[in-house]
Amino acid sequence: MIRSTCVPFGFLMLLTAIGPAQVDAAEPSDRPNIIVIVADDMGFSDLGCFGGEIDTPNLDRLAAGGLRMVDFHNNAKCSETRASLLTGLWHQQSRNLSKPGNVTIAEVLRDAGYTTLMSGKWHVAQTPPQRGFDRYFGFLSGAINFYTGVDLRSGENFMRLDDQEYKAPADFYSTDAFTDYAIEFLDQARTKDQPYFLYLAHNAPHYPLQAPPEDIAKYRGKFDAGWDVIRQQRFERMQKMGLIDDSWKLSPRDPKVETFDSLSDAEKKHLLPMIEVYAAMVDRLDKNIGRVIADLEQHDELDNTLILFFSDNGACPYDHDRTPGVAPGPVDSDIAYDARWANMCNTPLRLYKQYAHEGGSATPMIAHWPAKIKAAGSISKYTGHIVDVMPTVVELAATTYPAQAHGSDVLPMQGVSLVPALTGRQSERTDSPIYWEYSGNHAVRDGQWKLVAQRNRDWELYDLSTDRSETTDVSADHPQRVIAMAQAYDQWAQRTGAKTHAKSMKTKPSSQSQLINLSRQVR
Template identity: 65%
Template structure:
């Protein structure tokens, strides 16, 4: 169900022209998954079986400090434009250009398969082909919108009628492979944006995939968090600056649950794991197709998630357990806290649990030490300058007479090549009044309705020791920088965010009923 997280396939560009560069410039495949936790993949410490992504990691590069915007649409907006999401209002505002538009102008075939969740239509924003659904969540078996029940599935601009054997993760990959096959006939490089909805709720998975995980989560979230953290230490994902954050104080120890409460909660994680497993299977299908056609070596794959694990409880079908098409569940903060091991908090928050994502880069032509790790700090706004460098493209100052906002990121290419990045501009976050600024190793962060917290990430990657009282000058300086940025891009400034009521979206099931 969550077969592709996010893969970028790159090949080096060195000359100008279209057909003459078809075999020189990289194909670009972006795969993004939805609501994946930092520790869910095997190569990031998880127990879920992800052999295909693990293989990409063993032949590629894993990032331990790559960030998104902590929310679905907002991440997609920055991913496509290289701007802070407030600057485009999820593509509702003018003044932006997309990766697809820049790459099509550079001679690439451009294709998208999967979840759009932005204003407009992909074919109006630079894509030659599109298959997927236009909204933010859909039934994995019927393709119907999760809220309205409408059919928002599209093949290009036409309504797509879902067949009886449909499952989104498989179908998105089917069309991605079809589009690539068509693009190969054009003697030009291609760009694929594959946006999976897995493992976003509703928790839907195929019976054979679910069966693999029956019983694996019976030990509960506390024990599995410990196991994941030990594996992360062994893999080198975490070092001495990463402590295992305490269990979210809202959550009870797993050992205190009754048997009926465990039987209510455990199947949700089993189905979630099955969704991640199915995502990995589909990553394998795509990579196999690239390899069979001789494209893989000329491809860079970047795989990541749109935000951290999701804490939103959901149970619309109490008489039908999670998994089948007529069920409607999301797990709550209990399992999300585990999936984000070793971080605090979740999707929507500016803390690391909201924005830190696995990123796997696969590019045989450039990665000098396959299987390595990098702690270079990056954000999804960095994809635009990365693509431009790899495709020998040009970021426009205007498009169709409309001025374009300057790109906000830096290229990933030096990091992928193993070169050190001496400095980068600050990174900012703001969604629903949760907000932060990252400057070097300092991170100033606040939940909505609360005051600033300050963390020295060189000593405390998991944000467990607030040092704001010890460094008031740093708090003051970074706060001023954040507010200046917020004013520039029309984000919520700290004083206004502090007056906002606490979020109601980190919810827990009422276990007294079970």
């Protein structure tokens, strides 16, 4: 049991700022079910409802019946995003749940009378049953073979059903299996007279690029126009859909990436199957989300269930082509696409997974809750971050965030409740800056201004009200603003354990290659 007494004065002030449970349906019997669905390594513009050409009718349906947030952010990296999502803290404060002083969403909601369920990728310290989940199915590591469930790096089996090792059957495919168990857990939760919380953490479309043949066949030839043409097409669709305005420019193609038309036929033949299989993985993910929606409808629960969907980081640019001669798709392939396709998947933004620039942290975010989101199909420009999920569920559950847990004082929540933004009562974030730091890539966002730096490089400043895609550095025009925001960043870094700007400047550039060496792979 988590104790909730002896709350320090400063923490009470923070709770006051966040606000008590003020949702209309605050009575325990009316509290919503909550489902958080996380995709893995998905780009900003991949979904149909965010301008992509991949077939995603179920997520599109959630967007049409709810709202899309076009300024919502993660921590730009897998484990780090999950740590902040689960704890409501900056990931440095918990070191991905390896340090004391934190409490998880599952622990808070279980003490508030929710049944707590998880299916999918864990990728932080300890295990879900140890951190408040009543039921768990999934894997504890960072990446697995979609068909065997074994860890991609070590070959070990980190699949678990609750706290027991699980061996994948012959017909296993992780995207399907995670949904199977999620629905089974929901059925079990319905035997109790209490709301439920489901954390459905899919590993799709993270590499290895593996998908059923029938899904891959659907996308053969669909990307033959190449990344330059498709980036432009996506950008124009996003404009027509009202997702972006003139403050979003189509960022220049990554200077490392060649034009698609400059490639030989053999090089195109090598690269095109990667994006085709990736699209098939997103398609399969959407089908499985459709299964969850159908299950909620069958039990008349869709109206008062808050569903949040987002990705843990932007598109992945890594050179990961470890099975030469094997096409992406089957069980024996271990391939990722690189910066060439990642640049397209993040249209119209710059950079990728692990960077603090928008292409690293901005995620397509969908919120669906018919009981409270009345402006169906709306687009929100509210600036949100995954640290905001904890205060949101604390408010919705009509509960109190604890001061102590596991024998330690608990650090206060770092975000703000999204309930006012979701219900249309608030359109802008005020007085709550957002910070990022991973591996020396770092940034601070305060209102329309973003100060950002790559590891081993100096600050850049962007006015996101006129340049959301970070194409024009205006730091030279606003030296005092740079100084003030840099000081705020360093104070945050020292408080949380993140790297200061000076330390990040001394961090060597990443050795991770972002382009597959075509001369090595293509004969």
